[in-house]
Amino acid sequence: MAATTRAARTVAVPLGGRSYDVLIGPDLLTEAGRLIAGRLGKARCGIVTDENVASHHLAALEASLRAEGRLKGSIVLPPGEATKSFRELGPLSERLLEMGLERGDLVVAFGGGVIGDLAGFAAGVLRRGIRFVQVPTTLLAQVDSSVGGKTGINTPQGKNLIGVFHQPSLVIADTDTLKTLPVREMRAGYAEVAKYGLIGNAGFFAWLEQAHEELFAFEQETLVTAIETSVKAKAAIVGRDEHETGERALLNLGHTFGHALEAWTGYSDRLLHGEGVAIGMCLAFRFSEHLGMCPAGTAERVARHLAAVGLPTKLADIPGDAADAETLVRLMGQDKKVRDGALTFILARDIGDAFIENNVPPGDVRDFLAREIAG
Numbered sequence: 001m002a003a004t005t006r007a008a009r010t011v012a013v014p015l016g017g018r019s020y021d022v023l024i025g026p027d028l029l030t031e032a033g034r035l036i037a038g039r040l041g042k043a044r045c046g047i048v049t050d051e052n053v054a055s056h057h058l059a060a061l062e063a064s065l066r067a068e069g070r071l072k073g074s075i076v077l078p079p080g081e082a083t084k085s086f087r088e089l090g091p092l093s094e095r096l097l098e099m100g101l102e103r104g105d106l107v108v109a110f111g112g113g114v115i116g117d118l119a120g121f122a123a124g125v126l127r128r129g130i131r132f133v134q135v136p137t138t139l140l141a142q143v144d145s146s147v148g149g150k151t152g153i154n155t156p157q158g159k160n161l162i163g164v165f166h167q168p169s170l171v172i173a174d175t176d177t178l179k180t181l182p183v184r185e186m187r188a189g190y191a192e193v194a195k196y197g198l199i200g201n202a203g204f205f206a207w208l209e210q211a212h213e214e215l216f217a218f219e220q221e222t223l224v225t226a227i228e229t230s231v232k233a234k235a236a237i238v239g240r241d242e243h244e245t246g247e248r249a250l251l252n253l254g255h256t257f258g259h260a261l262e263a264w265t266g267y268s269d270r271l272l273h274g275e276g277v278a279i280g281m282c283l284a285f286r287f288s289e290h291l292g293m294c295p296a297g298t299a300e301r302v303a304r305h306l307a308a309v310g311l312p313t314k315l316a317d318i319p320g321d322a323a324d325a326e327t328l329v330r331l332m333g334q335d336k337k338v339r340d341g342a343l344t345f346i347l348a349r350d351i352g353d354a355f356i357e358n359n360v361p362p363g364d365v366r367d368f369l370a371r372e373i374a375g
């Protein structure tokens with residue numbers, strides 16, 4: 001029988017022979033060794049993490065794996081979006097090989113989305129693919145990036161343009177690890193939580209409008225419910241459309257704009273991924289209103305809520321030089337949803353009613369952005 005933990009909620013990601021569970025709850029880090037050993041057998045674990053996560057939580061995870069005789073070693077990388085790059089991928093892959101990880105062993109991605117995407121990609125190509133476990137430590141990673149198997153790195157041409165689909169074998173989301181997360185990162189992760197309400201669950205968005213203060217105060221029931229609701233929504237979509245041939249693209253709400261903004265700001269602290277998504281979702285709702293697809297006032301409600309938690313909602317909220325519409329549209333040309341040169345956007349008929357719009361003329365987007373930039 002698979003090992004379980006008292007307080008954890010379990011969400012299954014239904015992918016046939018590659019199905020796996022997402023465990024969500026407090027105090028799971030100390031149980032991680034037992035959970036991994038109970039579910040994934042005799043594998044030895046190579047942990048990949050970053051300096052910030054290591055300083056707060058690595059000792060606990062190592063002790064838990066060591067107690068089960070599962071710890072092979074740990075690799076600690078610099079923190080930040082720039083780590084999700086070819087520069088780090090090469091040396092990381094070689095260090096994992098030098099560690100002696102075999103095909104039956106496990107890479108343990110211990111950190112936020114940067115570590116999850118990078119270590120997951122390394123696992124996906126190491127010895128043509130070894131298993132990995134996600135142990136997400138940011139709100140963003142617990143609600144989104146640790147689930148669904150998108151892995152990869154950034155290049156100057158755009159976000160996540162090099163990568164593979166490689167599903168984890170288990171996700172262990174210890175909500176206690178979020179207590180050491182800087183509030184700016186907590187807010188950035190919240191943008192992806194709100195996304196799940198905006199794409200398909202108006203009731204969840206309305207609940208967040210009431211409950212967000214409790215979530216940011218780490219009220220356990222609220223926090224776990226928000227994470228579980230988000231993961232359930234993502235698991236259902238991924239289960240139906242693993243490789244994004246259709247509805248999975250809904251999870252990209254705000255990302256066509258957001259990814260262009262991240263590339264434009266050089267994947268730096270100037271704009272975190274979740275902040276780009278927050279601005280991108282506001283732009284997507286304003287664009288939908290502008291095209292007459294969404295009732296007037298909807299975009300304002302979205303922006304009001306995101307601003308209430310301290311997220312940026314418009315281009316002018318990005319510190320530094322103003323963006324120019326031409327450059328942003330050129331960067332959007334690298335988006336993975338582009339078909340025959342035409343842009344695809346996730347637009348909305350209302351809160352909780354997003355849809356995929358193909359063939360959006362770049363000129364319309366440029367004019368819309370130029371108006372946004374002009375204020």
Ligand SMILES: NC(=O)c1ccc[n+]([C@@H]2O[C@H](COP(=O)([O-])OP(=O)(O)OC[C@H]3O[C@@H](n4cnc5c(N)ncnc54)[C@H](O)[C@@H]3O)[C@@H](O)[C@H]2O)c1
Nearest residue numbers: 052079112113114115137138140144145150177180181273
């Ligand atoms: N694969 C996917 O489906 C998917 C989904 C969403 C986002 N992403 C990717 O995720 C990345 C963003 O992830 P992120 O927001 O988690 O950023 P991140 O991984 O950079 O983590 C944010 C910061 O918090 C620090 N940190 C992490 N956990 C901590 C903790 N518990 N205590 C203290 N500090 C901690 C990190 O060191 C880092 O400085 C982007 O590259 C984005 O493209 C991927």
Ligand SMILES: O=C(O)C(=O)C[C@@H](O)[C@H](O)[C@H](O)COP(=O)(O)O
Nearest residue numbers: 144148150159160248251252255336
């Ligand atoms: O899992 C997905 O699918 C998503 O789109 C989730 C997004 O939040 C995430 O940022 C993802 O990495 C974006 O994917 P991409 O294919 O546009 O790079």
Ligand SMILES: [Zn+2]
Nearest residue numbers: 192255273277
């Ligand atoms: Zn995202």
